[in-house]
Amino acid sequence: MPVHKTPEIADIAITASRERLAPPIGIELRGGSLAYGGKPVFEGLDLDITAGRTTCLLGPSGVGKSSLLRLIAGISPEASAQRLAASDGEPIAGRLAFMDQRDLLLPWLGVLDNITLGARLRGETIDRQRAESLLHKVGLGAEADTLPAALSGGMRQRAALARTLMEDRALVLMDEPFSALDALTRLRLQDLAAQLLVGRTTLLVTHDPVEALRLGHRILVLRGDPARMGVPFEPAGPPPRPADDPALHGLAAQILLDLAG
Amino acid sequence: MQTTWRALISFAVLLTGWQVLVWVTGVEPYILPGPWLVLQSLAGHLDLIAKHAAVTLLEIILGLIFGSAMGVLSAISLSWFPGVRRWLLPLLVVTQAIPVFALAPVLVLWLGYGLASKVMMASLIIFFPVTAAFLDGLRRTEPGWLDLARTMTAGGHGSGRWAILRHIRIPAALPALASGLRVAASVAPIGAVVGEWVGSSAGLGYLMLHANGRMQIDLLFAALFVLAAMAVAIYFTLDWLLRRLLPWQSDTLANE
Numbered sequence: 208m209p210v211h212k213t214p215e216i217a218d219i220a221i222t223a224s225r226e227r228l229a230p231p232i233g234i235e236l237r238g239g240s241l242a243y244g245g246k247p248v249f250e251g252l253d254l255d256i257t258a259g260r261t262t263c264l265l266g267p268s269g270v271g272k273s274s275l276l277r278l279i280a281g282i283s284p285e286a287s288a289q290r291l292a293a294s295d296g297e298p299i300a301g302r303l304a305f306m307d308q309r310d311l312l313l314p315w316l317g318v319l320d321n322i323t324l325g326a327r328l329r330g331e332t333i334d335r336q337r338a339e340s341l342l343h344k345v346g347l348g349a350e351a352d353t354l355p356a357a358l359s360g361g362m363r364q365r366a367a368l369a370r371t372l373m374e375d376r377a378l379v380l381m382d383e384p385f386s387a388l389d390a391l392t393r394l395r396l397q398d399l400a401a402q403l404l405v406g407r408t409t410l411l412v413t414h415d416p417v418e419a420l421r422l423g424h425r426i427l428v429l430r431g432d433p434a435r436m437g438v439p440f441e442p443a444g445p446p447p448r449p450a451d452d453p454a455l456h457g458l459a460a461q462i463l464l465d466l467a468g
Numbered sequence: 469m470q471t472t473w474r475a476l477i478s479f480a481v482l483l484t485g486w487q488v489l490v491w492v493t494g495v496e497p498y499i500l501p502g503p504w505l506v507l508q509s510l511a512g513h514l515d516l517i518a519k520h521a522a523v524t525l526l527e528i529i530l531g532l533i534f535g536s537a538m539g540v541l542s543a544i545s546l547s548w549f550p551g552v553r554r555w556l557l558p559l560l561v562v563t564q565a566i567p568v569f570a571l572a573p574v575l576v577l578w579l580g581y582g583l584a585s586k587v588m589m590a591s592l593i594i595f596f597p598v599t600a601a602f603l604d605g606l607r608r609t610e611p612g613w614l615d616l617a618r619t620m621t622a623g624g625h626g627s628g629r630w631a632i633l634r635h636i637r638i639p640a641a642l643p644a645l646a647s648g649l650r651v652a653a654s655v656a657p658i659g660a661v662v663g664e665w666v667g668s669s670a671g672l673g674y675l676m677l678h679a680n681g682r683m684q685i686d687l688l689f690a691a692l693f694v695l696a697a698m699a700v701a702i703y704f705t706l707d708w709l710l711r712r713l714l715p716w717q718s719d720t721l722a723n724e
Binding site: 277280281282298300301302303304305307309311313314315324325327328329330354356374380 | 615620622623628632642716718
């Protein structure tokens with residue numbers, strides 16, 4: 208069954224290329240470690256993120272993949288790394304945008320004010336025009352003043368995606384961004400995200416092999432106790448890969464069995 | 469509309485019960501006057517009661533403003549400075565063990581028989597619930613919002629702490645502050661009236677004490693009735709205002 212692309216998503220393919228981008232950076236992490244209650248979750252872990260591409264970090268829950276992402280984001284007090292550097296040698300802090308599984312929209316602000324939160328926090332002037340055009344791209348053009356409580360779960364997560372892109376950062380970190388959504392909404396948002404993230408360095412953490420296989424240029428599997436990083440592999444073809452590709456599902460099933468065993 | 473009717477019916481039942489009690493027991497009017505007598509007294513002394521009610525109302529409103537402002541400022545400084553929190557918070561809790569009523573005579577001694585001592589009294593009684601509620605709200609900010617904000621402000625000038633307080637912590641704590649203000653609105657009249665009892669020459673508390681001394685119990689009840697009506701009006705006005713100002717705060721009981 209082919210994936211039906213909504214008109215708004217078809218438009219994005221054209222407009223995405225017009226978005227100006229912050230130059231993407233690669234990330235090199237060496238000797239990452241995390242322990243809970245004296246018991247190591249992972250130790251001496253290495254992770255490389257290629258500039259300008261989407262890296263998917265796949266693993267079962269409790270394996271520490273979110274902590275690894277938060278370590279790079281600089282918001283993990285418990286995990287640490289011996290070396291964590293950007294490919295251009297500049298600090299990573301202040302050059303990343305973070306998207307969580309929960310939309311994290313502020314309930315007292317309308318959608319437009321929510322997606323421009325970064326600029327407001329930094330005391331910068333708000334680029335209203337760019338915010339409005341981003342809202343159009345995610346299909347929320349008519350909801351600029353709507354409070355988050357009046358939006359559906361899918362719309363809220365689209366607003367969160369717009370806020371992430373509004374930041375225009377060299378690195379995008381996404382922590383299970385679509386896992387709280389229903390299957391159809393998830394499929395649409397994966398397409399939308401893939402098109403809008405073209406040319407950006409993205410690390411996407413997920414426990415869904417199909418999601419990783421659809422969106423990742425490169426896929427890393429984290430598993431075991433303590434967790435080890437598997438050999439990275441690169442599926443053929445550019446993301447987003449079609450959801451109805453039988454080869455993709457065969458591979459996903461294989462990965463799933465592998466994770467289970 | 470239905471709520472208004474319900475309130476009116478409850479009120480009428482209460483008044484009827486009161487009148488029946490007076491008739492059945494045949495209690496002397498200087499012990500317990502019936503509602504009809506109180507109403508007559510209210511109508512007869514309307515000017516007098518209005519004059520004193522205006523004084524008390526002013527004391528309550530000024531007390532609410534000053535007490536809430538003090539509470540808001542102290543909650544913000546307690547949340548901002550860990551040192552202040554460590555040293556002052558235990559002290560603040562201990563001061564709550566002192567009954568404010570015991571301070572009333574001292575406040576009258578220091579601030580005089582006029583408005584200032586009553587406003588101070590009401591402010592003191594309000595200060596703590598507002599501080600405690602707002603500080604609690606400032607502490608309980610959704611951690612995910614703070615993580616997000618930290619990734620947005622990291623690497624910039626300054627720590628972004630002030631921006632996070634202003635744009636995230638304070639707005640997020642407003643519903644908690646509103647709860648504190650509702651408590652404040654219901655206790656502020658107590659502060660003002662206790663202040664008047666201890667030493668004053670005007671206000672409903674003064675009028676009640678004065679009427680009691682002259683065995684004008686009907687007048688005392690009339691003043692009490694006006695005081696209660698004022699307190700209820702203040703509470704509901706504030707409640708209505710807070711609901712309008714914080715429309716995003718969901719009321720999960722509204723549909724039950």
